[in-house]
Amino acid sequence: xxxxxxxxxxAGHPPAEVDGPxxxxxxxxxxxxxxxxxxxxxxxxxxxxxxxxxxxxxxLSRGLRRSGASMLGAANRVTLARSILVGAVTALVAASFWxxxxxxxLVSVAAVALALxxxxxxxxxxxxxxxxxxxxxxxxVDAFLILALSVYLAQSLGAWVLAIGALRYAFVAxxxxxxxxxxxxxxxxxxxxxAALQGIVLAAAGSGLLPGLLAQSTVVLALVxxxxxxxxxxxxxxxxxxxxxxPAPSR
Numbered sequence: 001x002x003x004x005x006x007x008x009x010x011a012g013h014p015p016a017e018v019d020g021p022x023x024x025x026x027x028x029x030x031x032x033x034x035x036x037x038x039x040x041x042x043x044x045x046x047x048x049x050x051x052x053x054x055x056x057x058x059x060l061s062r063g064l065r066r067s068g069a070s071m072l073g074a075a076n077r078v079t080l081a082r083s084i085l086v087g088a089v090t091a092l093v094a095a096s097f098w099x100x101x102x103x104x105x106l107v108s109v110a111a112v113a114l115a116l117x118x119x120x121x122x123x124x125x126x127x128x129x130x131x132x133x134x135x136x137x138x139x140x141v142d143a144f145l146i147l148a149l150s151v152y153l154a155q156s157l158g159a160w161v162l163a164i165g166a167l168r169y170a171f172v173a174x175x176x177x178x179x180x181x182x183x184x185x186x187x188x189x190x191x192x193x194x195a196a197l198q199g200i201v202l203a204a205a206g207s208g209l210l211p212g213l214l215a216q217s218t219v220v221l222a223l224v225x226x227x228x229x230x231x232x233x234x235x236x237x238x239x240x241x242x243x244x245x246x247p248a249p250s251r
Contacts, residue, residue, distance in 0.1 A: 019071075020060070020064075020071055020072035020076070020077065020080060021056075021057045021060040021061045021064065021072075021080075022057065022061075023080075024053075024056065024057065024060070024080045024083065024084060025053055025054070025056070025057040027084055028049070028052075028053035028056070028083075028084050028087045029050070029053060031084055031087065031088050032045075032046065032049045032050065032053070032087070032088070032091055035049075035088060035091060035092070039102050039105070040095070040099070041091050041092075041094075041095045042095045042098050042099060044094040044095055044097060044098055045091040045092065045094045045095030046091070047094070048090050048091055048093070048094030048095075049087055049088070049090055049091030049094070052086070052087045052090045052091075052144075053087055056083055056087070059140075060080075060137065063133050063136070063137065064133070066133075067131065067132070067133045069131075069133065073124075073127070073129040073131070073134065074123050074124075074127050074129060075120045075121070075123040075124035075127065075129050075130070075134050076120075076129075076131075076133070076134050076137060078116060078119050078120035078123055079116075079120045079134065079137050079138050079141055080137075081116065082113045082116045082117065082120065082138075082141050083137075083141045085109050085110075085112055085113040085116070086113055086141055086144055086145045086148065088109050089106060089109055089110050089113065089145060089148050089149070090144070090148045092105070092106045092109070093106070093148050093149075093151055093152040096152060096155065097155070101152070103206070103207065103208055104207075106152070106206070107203050107206055107207045110145065110149060110199070110203045110206075111203055113141075113145055114145070114196075114199045114200060114203065117138070117142060117196070117199075120134075120138060121138070142195065142199070143165075143168045143169070145199055146164060146165050146168075146198050146199050146202065147165030147166070147169070148165070149165070149199065149202035149203060149206060150162050150163075150164045150165030150166075150202060151165065152202075152206055153202055153205055153206050153219065157205070157215070157216055157219060160223075161202075161219060161223075163223055164198055164202065164219070164222065164223050164226060167226060167227070167230055171230060171234075180237055180238070180241035181234070181237055183237055183240060183241070185233055185236065185237070186236070190229065191229055191233070194225045194226055194228075194229040195226075195229070197222055197225065198222055198226060201218050201219055201221075201222040202219065202222070204218070205218055205219050
């Protein structure tokens with residue numbers, strides 16, 4: 001007769017741990033299957049959603065191993081739920097190049113993912129489970145959601161919108177060649193505000209509820225603020241490049 005989790009614990013062995021990244025991978029494919037069965041994703045949607053799911057699973061699993069953690073904490077589970085929603089947005093955006101996107105669904109899913117960004121931070125602080133891995137995971141999910149939304153909106157407003165989603169990845173690429181860009185930045189509330197504003201503006205503009213000129217003007221303003229925020233940080237890092245010899249993730 002097999003030994004259950006309770007029997008294992010009573011016998012002095014810890015219960016089996018749940019592999020969070022693997023669960024996330026499985027749930028992501030369930031969500032993609034549901035979207036495929038109800039609205040249809042097409043080959044592009046399936047390919048983009050599947051690639052996102054597999055890459056997330058691989059990177060998160062590697063992150064857990066490197067951090068020495070055996071499982072995801074409460075805050076990271078919320079971030080994983082956000083990541084699954086971002087995977088759905090990614091699939092919908094990819095499918096939109098071949099067939100009209102279900103705008104209400106796409107924007108609603110993106111809005112929930114954006115709202116949960118506040119939740120995982122609150123959970124991490126209240127449970128005392130803030131970690132470097134959790135902060136990085138949260139940041140990467142945010143960045144990819146903004147990239148996906150900018151790709152979607154570029155179809156109607158123009159390729160210039162892609163700068164909003166690409167700017168953070170350009171910064172990371174530049175940091176590989178210029179190590180001084182990896183120094184830790186001072187905390188600034190304005191940086192977080194500008195970053196959060198990008199997703200809100202892109203989702204609002206993509207909803208179709210804003211008149212064309214207003215949507216375009218709002219996105220332009222968001223891009224200007226983002227360039228200002230990055231420019232200020234790069235300027236600070238340049239001035240401080242000789243004072244900070246130990247690199248640390250900056251964004």
